[in-house]
Amino acid sequence: MEVKRRTARNLVSKLSSVSDETRTDALCELRLISKHDPDSRPLIADAGASCAATLHSLLIAEDTYRPIIGAKRDILYTLLSIITDNNAPPRSIKDALKALFGVALYPLNRASLVGLGAVPALVSLIVRDARTGIVEDATAVLAQIAGCEESEEAMMKAGGVRVLGDLLDEGTGASERIRENAVAALLNLARCGGEKGRKEVKEMGAKVMEGISDLTKNGSIKGKTKAAELLKIVVDGYGNQSEVRDFRFNTSSDFMNHSI
Numbered sequence: 150m151e152v153k154r155r156t157a158r159n160l161v162s163k164l165s166s167v168s169d170e171t172r173t174d175a176l177c178e179l180r181l182i183s184k185h186d187p188d189s190r191p192l193i194a195d196a197g198a199s200c201a202a203t204l205h206s207l208l209i210a211e212d213t214y215r216p217i218i219g220a221k222r223d224i225l226y227t228l229l230s231i232i233t234d235n236n237a238p239p240r241s242i243k244d245a246l247k248a249l250f251g252v253a254l255y256p257l258n259r260a261s262l263v264g265l266g267a268v269p270a271l272v273s274l275i276v277r278d279a280r281t282g283i284v285e286d287a288t289a290v291l292a293q294i295a296g297c298e299e300s301e302e303a304m305m306k307a308g309g310v311r312v313l314g315d316l317l318d319e320g321t322g323a324s325e326r327i328r329e330n331a332v333a334a335l336l337n338l339a340r341c342g343g344e345k346g347r348k349e350v351k352e353m354g355a356k357v358m359e360g361i362s363d364l365t366k367n368g369s370i371k372g373k374t375k376a377a378e379l380l381k382i383v384v385d386g387y388g389n390q391s392e393v394r395d396f397r398f399n400t401s402s403d404f405m406n407h408s409i
Contacts (some may be wrong), residue, residue, distance in 0.1 A: 152176055153188075156212075160179050161179070162200065164223070164227055165204070179193055189340050190236055199246045201247070202247070204228075204242040205247040208248060208252060212255075215251065218251075219252050219258030225252065232246060232287075233270050233273070241280070246286040246290055253293035254293065260299040262294050263300050267290075268294060268300060269303055273307075278349065284323075285326045285327055288316070288330035290333055292332070293337075295334045295341065296341065296343075300341070301342035304342075304346065305345065310350060313335055317332065318358060325367075325369070328364060328368075329368055332364060332379050335353070336378055336382070337378070350379075354380070355383055356382065358380075364376035382406050
């Protein structure tokens with residue numbers, strides 16, 4: 150078992166290599182091991198935790214790393230494979246989510262994440278995993294990814310709007326942080342998506358009006374603002390297209406200090 154653990158750590162460490170060939174070879178080996186040796190999957194996930202944590206540190210500390218890492222699809226694939234692994238330990242999943250959050254802070258990375266299946270992966274994680282901190286972090290990542298027009302179809306196919314609406318239902322007992330992230334995700338989808346997305350957000354918002362209204366009074370400062378904006382969309386609609394365009398390319402990290 151120790152040999153397998155060392156092998157996993159060695160291969161995972163190569164995923165951050167500057168050499169495309171080294172990263173590709175390591176990824177291929179990891180995929181083969183995962184396919185033919187199921188017992189190795191938890192070891193690989195655990196080894197990936199330190200890699201994900203390192204990526205998160207880079208992504209948060211230095212803006213210039215975001216487009217660079219976001220362009221490396223094999224790294225994004227590895228992070229998503231960690232959060233979809235039912236046997237991955239909580240620490241590994243949380244580190245991967247933090248790294249994905251950092252990637253999604255760069256607006257042009259969001260479409261890539263959507264294309265790699267991030268939306269259904271995150272929605273599934275939110276539904277199936279109630280471990281402390283994981284739903285909070287997963288909803289924060291989903292809120293960022295919702296800030297691109299490509300997310301609309303993926304959110305609708307994955308049932309994301311319904312899941313986010315359920316989190317805003319006061320009967321579910323979701324934490325304030327989760328509810329604020331859900332509001333942010335719905336707000337971003339309404340702003341950046343098309344008419345179908347806005348319509349679905351409005352319909353869901355009408356069903357959980359009390360939950361949204363509660364955040365306008367009892368949420369954090371940013372949470373109150375976002376809840377009020379979502380409430381306005383639910384009640385009055387949304388028509389300021391210039392603001393929508395500005396929002397799509399806004400690189401500010403609104404969720405950084407509160408959500409993850």
